[in-house]
Amino acid sequence: MDIKEIKRLRELTGVGITDAKKALVEANGDFEVALKAMRKKGLTKAEKRGEREARAGVIGTYNHDSRIGVLVELNCETDFVARNELFTTLVKDVCMHVAASAPMYVSMDDISKDEIDKQKSEFSEKAKADGRPADMVEKIADGMAKKYFSEKCLLDQPFVKNPDITVGEYVKEHGAKLGENLVVRRFSRMQLGEVS
DSSP states (O other), X not given: OOHHHHHHHHHHHOOOHHHHHHHHHHTTTOHHHHHHHHHHHHHHHHHHHTTSOOOXXXXXXXXXXXXXXXXEEEEESOHHHHTOHHHHHHHHHHHXXXXXXXXXXXXXXXXXXXXXXXXXXXXXXXXXXXXXXXGGHHHHHHHHXXXXXXXXXXXXXXXXXXXXXXXXXXXXXXXXXXXXXXXXXXXXXXXXXXXX
């Protein structure tokens, strides 16, 4: 067993040395398989932590060529974690993502029922106009609305630095490494010359 692999797995997932070694043994030395297993385990722990209150944190900023400005409030449970380098890197990454991808909402929870219903209605009309079977129209409209809104929700967007994971998964991975509940509370994005 290569100690470098164990150390690398530990750094990427935030698990202990024993867990990292065990994962590599169970994966027959396949680093990628072990990494997937440990990420899954770490995310499960992070989801359990999600019930704990996160009121500490920071408001991060990002300015792109003096043309796009972003503010993001990212909360954690303690001031200790708020000052941690891993946490501050996460905040910068989320700010940069907001600048690049221009989400409209943090998550689906921020979208009003009226907005969702309006969008579903439009997709329903489109499906009917396309001649879709009547019994499938509602299912098609639901699917189209889910896809439409997931592209506009920060936590559901593919992360710009690694499109294989969503921003939400990226935040949860950091929560697993830091051992705290992390919450993207809100954000604001301004672009030069843009009228709201």
